Amino acid sequence: MIVYKIVATQEWAKAQAxxxxxxxxxxxxxxxxxxxxxxxxxxxAAKWFAGRGDLTVAAIDVEALGDDVRWELSRGxxxxxxxxxxxxxSAVVWSRPLPLGSDGAHVFGSLEA
Numbered sequence: 001m002i003v004y005k006i007v008a009t010q011e012w013a014k015a016q017a018x019x020x021x022x023x024x025x026x027x028x029x030x031x032x033x034x035x036x037x038x039x040x041x042x043x044x045a046a047k048w049f050a051g052r053g054d055l056t057v058a059a060i061d062v063e064a065l066g067d068d069v070r071w072e073l074s075r076g077x078x079x080x081x082x083x084x085x086x087x088x089x090s091a092v093v094w095s096r097p098l099p100l101g102s103d104g105a106h107v108f109g110s111l112e113a
Contacts, residue, residue, distance in 0.1 A: 002093060003035040003081045004111065005058045006045055012056040012095060021087040032070075033083040035060060038111045040080065045098065045106040057108065058095035065091055 015021035027033045036044045068085040101107045
């Protein structure tokens with residue numbers, strides 16, 4: 001299964017260079033790295049990253065992370081994937097820019113590739 005991480009492009013570039021992502025400030029404060037499913041990602045972007053055009057979306061192979069991933073209740077009673085530990089770049093399937101469209105919403109395109 002693939003889950004997604006939305007992150008500032010500059011932070012992501014540092015993580016790629018380091019070989020692992022230890023989380024954005026909110027992740028570190030909460031004690032886990034926040035992920036979203038394909039269905040949850042647009043709402044996550046709108047709620048937490050509105051108006052930001054400096055973002056990257058990364059696709060993560062959740063099975064590669066083993067037992068460090070927990071599905072926990074969040075907004076509206078939905079289950080969200082959370083990673084308790086660093087994200088190794090070896091679990092990243094792909095990453096790409098997450099631009100803003102002319103309507104101000106993030107343009108995800110297909111999350112398949």
